[in-house]
Amino acid sequence: MLKIKNLSVKTNNIEILNNLNLHIKAGEIHVIMGTNGSGKSTLAKTIVGHPQFKASKGEILFEGQNILKLAPDKRARLGIFLSFQYPTEIPGVNNASFLRMAYNTHQKSQGHPALDPLEFEDLLQNKLKIANISEKYLDRAVNAGFSGGEKKKNEILQMAVLEPKLAILDEIDSGLDIDALKSVANSVNSLKNKNNAIILITHYQRILNYIKPDYVHVIHKGQIIKSGDKTLAHKLEKKGYEWLITNP
Amino acid sequence: MAHHKSIIIKKNIVKTLILTEKKDTDITYNITMQKNSKLTLINIKNNIKSTDHTNIILAENSSLNCIYISLPKETIENHIQVDLNGKNANCKLNSLSIVNKENKIINKTLINHNFSESTSDQLFKNILNDHSYSEFSGLIHIKRHAQKTKANQLNKNLLLSDTAKSIAKPQLKIQADNVKCAHGSSTGQINQDELFYLQSRGLTIKQAKTMLIMGFAKEIIDFITIKKVKKSLEKLL
Ligand SMILES: Nc1ncnc2c1ncn2[C@@H]1O[C@H](COP(=O)(O)OP(=O)(O)OP(=O)(O)O)[C@@H](O)[C@H]1O
Numbered sequence: 001m002l003k004i005k006n007l008s009v010k011t012n013n014i015e016i017l018n019n020l021n022l023h024i025k026a027g028e029i030h031v032i033m034g035t036n037g038s039g040k041s042t043l044a045k046t047i048v049g050h051p052q053f054k055a056s057k058g059e060i061l062f063e064g065q066n067i068l069k070l071a072p073d074k075r076a077r078l079g080i081f082l083s084f085q086y087p088t089e090i091p092g093v094n095n096a097s098f099l100r101m102a103y104n105t106h107q108k109s110q111g112h113p114a115l116d117p118l119e120f121e122d123l124l125q126n127k128l129k130i131a132n133i134s135e136k137y138l139d140r141a142v143n144a145g146f147s148g149g150e151k152k153k154n155e156i157l158q159m160a161v162l163e164p165k166l167a168i169l170d171e172i173d174s175g176l177d178i179d180a181l182k183s184v185a186n187s188v189n190s191l192k193n194k195n196n197a198i199i200l201i202t203h204y205q206r207i208l209n210y211i212k213p214d215y216v217h218v219i220h221k222g223q224i225i226k227s228g229d230k231t232l233a234h235k236l237e238k239k240g241y242e243w244l245i246t247n248p
Numbered sequence: 249m250a251h252h253k254s255i256i257i258k259k260n261i262v263k264t265l266i267l268t269e270k271k272d273t274d275i276t277y278n279i280t281m282q283k284n285s286k287l288t289l290i291n292i293k294n295n296i297k298s299t300d301h302t303n304i305i306l307a308e309n310s311s312l313n314c315i316y317i318s319l320p321k322e323t324i325e326n327h328i329q330v331d332l333n334g335k336n337a338n339c340k341l342n343s344l345s346i347v348n349k350e351n352k353i354i355n356k357t358l359i360n361h362n363f364s365e366s367t368s369d370q371l372f373k374n375i376l377n378d379h380s381y382s383e384f385s386g387l388i389h390i391k392r393h394a395q396k397t398k399a400n401q402l403n404k405n406l407l408l409s410d411t412a413k414s415i416a417k418p419q420l421k422i423q424a425d426n427v428k429c430a431h432g433s434s435t436g437q438i439n440q441d442e443l444f445y446l447q448s449r450g451l452t453i454k455q456a457k458t459m460l461i462m463g464f465a466k467e468i469i470d471f472i473t474i475k476k477v478k479k480s481l482e483k484l485l
């Protein structure tokens with residue numbers, strides 16, 4: 001589904017990702033861990049086409065197509081989704097209208113009919129249940145004044161509505177209370193199937209008690225320096241990053 | 249041709265006036281609000297040229313809620329003077345202008361707080377495209393006896409092109425010592441982070457921009473509580 005080959009990325013002429021490689025197949029869950037500033041969010045933002053991060057080398061193939069030149073909205077309509085580490089607040093833009101427009105734009109690009117507000121309302125009820133978020137957030141402006149945890153749940157709601165093929169979840173577990181963590185993990189599990197894939201960026205082993213990864217990667221100075229299975233996350237939790245960085 | 253219209257809102261009366269000019273205008277409205285009266289004044293000008301003067305006098309306990317929507321052809325000038333002449337007289341002025349081509353919007357307000365314990369809130373928003381121009385001059389004058397006045401004034405401009413221009417001239421003249429007064433102005437283009445967020449969910453640039461522009465306008469449109477007017481306005485925009 002996703003093939004990243006020798007990817008180097010710069011912002012403001014500083015190299016942040018350096019010759020990074022990553023292969024993801026449909027049905028897989030990949031965890032990415034790494035110290036602060038190692039390049040995890042940069043990788044996520046580069047995949048979805050953030051204008052600040054430009055590839056200076058390498059390619060990103062999504063279902064065989066090099067997406068590096070595609071605009072962010074095109075990539076989204078291909079089925080790539082990023083749950084942001086820090087979701088943007090958008091005052092004045094109604095959450096429900098935004099969700100419907102996003103949904104209908106995806107429908108249209110797949111040759112499906114758009115839903116009117118009432119039809120969409122029905123669909124949303126189901127999605128609200130999956131995301132375990134109250135419908136009172138629909139009437140508010142997108143993320144505006146939402147608490148940290150509410151923002152994360154709103155990202156999950158968007159994921160539930162858009163049903164992406166590839167979902168990148170950047171620290172979806174940061175700032176969540178114990179119940180919310182369980183709830184978000186359950187949502188992710190119920191959205192997971194054999195046709196889609198997930199990249200889960202996290203600092204903590206804790207969320208992996210609920211979401212079972214196929215692979216765990218460690219990123220350091222913009223490169224993946226170690227890959228393994230979920231036991232790697234346990235090892236990191238116990239020993240920290242030092243042992244890996246000094247003798248990878 | 250200039251002409252005058254006088255309107256009196258009698259004691260204890262609650263009234264809504266909707267002024268939708270269809271032709272170019274040059275009118276002076278003189279409105280007197282008696283004790284305990286309430287007036288909602290909605291002034292919609294679409295694709296016309298106009299210079300209007302609106303002078304409103306408020307007595308004790310009266311409250312005024314003005315909403316100006318201006319889409320100029322050439323130039324629209326709104327001159328608004330409010331005299332708060334009694335205790336608990338409150339006025340709200342909200343305005344949204346959408347200006348294209350080489351058109352101009354000029355809003356000039358003068359709020360006289362002539363008596364103690366009155367309030368005024370002003371929010372003037374402009375969406376400017378192409379080579380358009382906006383000017384907001386607002387003077388808040390708090391007279392010597394007008395203690396415990398609360399006055400707010402804000403001008404916000406959204407520039408959709410590099411060639412649009414906006415000017416804000418806020419002025420405060422405060423002669424009383426126990427007052428709460430705030431004013432400010434901001435001018436900016438579409439927020440790139442907001443735009444990217446919407447795009448990352450699949451909205452085209454055009455859809456995303458429209459959504460953000462409507463979001464900017466919404467704050468003013470939401471002050472209109474009459475459903476029919478609100479609907480037709482949303483269509484217009
Ligand atoms: N616009 C920018 N200008 C300069 N440096 C930047 C810019 N954006 C990111 N960086 C740098 O790139 C590096 C990687 O940042 P990134 O956000 O990808 O880290 P991260 O692995 O997600 O960290 P964290 O775990 O703290 O979220 C950091 O050193 C950061 O300061």
Ligand SMILES: [Mg+2]
Nearest residue numbers: 040041042085
């Ligand atoms: Mg990060």
